[in-house]
Amino acid sequence: MAFPVIDIAAINEPEAQLAIAKEITDAARTWGFLLLKNHPIPSEDVASMFKLGHAFFMEVPEDEKAPYPINDRYVGYNAPLSDRKKDDKASIWLSGKPGFLAAEGRKALPPYWHDKIDAVEDFKHACYGLFSKLLVCFALAMGLEDRNYFAKAHAEDAGNGNQFRMLCYPSRGNGPLKTTTRMSPHSDSGSVTLLFQNCAGLEVESPTGEWVPAPHIEDHILVNLGDALAFWSGGQLKATKHRVTFNSVPHDIERMSMAYFGAAAPDTVLEPLKVDGKKAFDKYEANGLTIPPGITVGQYSKMIMAGIYGAGIHEKREELGKASSVVQVGA
Numbered sequence: 001m002a003f004p005v006i007d008i009a010a011i012n013e014p015e016a017q018l019a020i021a022k023e024i025t026d027a028a029r030t031w032g033f034l035l036l037k038n039h040p041i042p043s044e045d046v047a048s049m050f051k052l053g054h055a056f057f058m059e060v061p062e063d064e065k066a067p068y069p070i071n072d073r074y075v076g077y078n079a080p081l082s083d084r085k086k087d088d089k090a091s092i093w094l095s096g097k098p099g100f101l102a103a104e105g106r107k108a109l110p111p112y113w114h115d116k117i118d119a120v121e122d123f124k125h126a127c128y129g130l131f132s133k134l135l136v137c138f139a140l141a142m143g144l145e146d147r148n149y150f151a152k153a154h155a156e157d158a159g160n161g162n163q164f165r166m167l168c169y170p171s172r173g174n175g176p177l178k179t180t181t182r183m184s185p186h187s188d189s190g191s192v193t194l195l196f197q198n199c200a201g202l203e204v205e206s207p208t209g210e211w212v213p214a215p216h217i218e219d220h221i222l223v224n225l226g227d228a229l230a231f232w233s234g235g236q237l238k239a240t241k242h243r244v245t246f247n248s249v250p251h252d253i254e255r256m257s258m259a260y261f262g263a264a265a266p267d268t269v270l271e272p273l274k275v276d277g278k279k280a281f282d283k284y285e286a287n288g289l290t291i292p293p294g295i296t297v298g299q300y301s302k303m304i305m306a307g308i309y310g311a312g313i314h315e316k317r318e319e320l321g322k323a324s325s326v327v328q329v330g331a
C-alpha cells in the first residue's frame with residue numbers, strides 16, 4: 001500500500017470537498033499519515049521559518065539558550081539529550097494561543113526570538129487554518145451531521161493554545177552512544193500534527209507493521225494523527241507510531257523539522273464515537289497507557305507527559321494552587 005499523497009488544491013471548492021475529505025480520511029484510517037500536496041502554506045514562509053530556526057540552533061551559543069528551558073506552557077529551549085534523557089535532538093518550543101508569545105511568553109524565550117515573534121505567530125496562524133480544514137474533512141467523510149463537530153472543539157485560542165516546535169537533529173563528529181537515539185518511537189497524543197521537514201529521516205509504522213521511511217517531497221506537508229482524535233473517533237482514525245533513528249539520520253547528518261500540534265480544548269471530553277452503532281473497542285492503549293473513556297484532553301495530556309519531560313513543572317504549578325491545563329501533544 002503506497003504512502004498516501006493527497007492533492008488539496010481544490011479543498012475550498014464545494015463540489016470537490018467531499019472527495020478530498022474522503023481521500024484524507026481513508027489515509028488517516030489506514031496509515032494515520034499522509035502527505036499534502038498543493039497546500040495553502042506558501043513555500044517561502046516555510047523556508048523562512050527553517051532559516052530562522054537554523055540560525056538559532058547553529059549560531060546562538062548554548063549558554064544563551066540554556067537559561068530558557070522549556071516551561072509548563074511549552075515555551076523555551078530543550079537541549080540535546082533532554083527528551084527521555086536519550087534523544088539526540090534540540091528543540092525550541094514556541095507554543096501558545098495567538099498573542100501569548102508577545103506577552104507573557106516572551107520572557108521564557110531566548111532573546112534571539114524577541115524580534116521574530118510576529119513571523120512565528122503568522123506561521124502558526126496559517127498552520128491553524130489548514131489544521132481546522134482537515135478537521136472538517138474528517139467530520140464530512142465520517143458522515144457526521146455537523147461538519148464542524150471536531151473543528152469547534154479546537155478553537156485557536158482555547159486553553160493554552162496549540163503547541164509549535166522546531167527541532168534540530170545535530171550533526172556530530174562522533175558516532176552515537178549505544179544509549180542514545182534520535183527520536184524514540186511514539187505516537188503523538190493530540191489531534192493532528194502538521195510536520196514540515198527539510199530532508200527525509202522520519203520512519204513510520206506501515207499498515208502492515210514494518211518501519212518504513214516517510215517520503216520527503218519538496219513543498220509537501222506531512223500530516224499525522226494523534227491518539228486523542230483517534231480515540232475520540234472510536235478508532236476510525238489512526239494514530240501511528242513514528243521515530244527517527246541513527247540509521248535514518250546518521251550522526252554526521254543534520255535534520256530539521258517543525259511540528260504544529262493541533263489539540264482540542266483541555267476541557268473536551270473524550271468519549272469514543274460509535275461506529276455503525278457499535279462500540280469500536282473495549283480498551284485503547286497508546287504509548288504504554290490506557291485511555292479511559294470520559295477523560296478530558298487536559299487530563300490525558302497530564303497522563304502522558306511525565307515520561308517525556310517529567311511532571312515536576314506541572315506539580316510545582318499545582319502546589320502553588322494554580323491548576324494547570326497544559327496540553328502536551330507532541331512527544
Ligand SMILES: O=C(O)CCC(=O)C(=O)O
Pocket residue numbers: 167183188195197202242244256257259330331
Ligand atoms: O522530527 C520529526 O520529523 C519528528 C517530530 C515528532 O515526531 C514530534 O515532534 O512529535
Ligand SMILES: [Fe+2]
Pocket residue numbers: 186187188242330331
Ligand atoms: Fe511525533
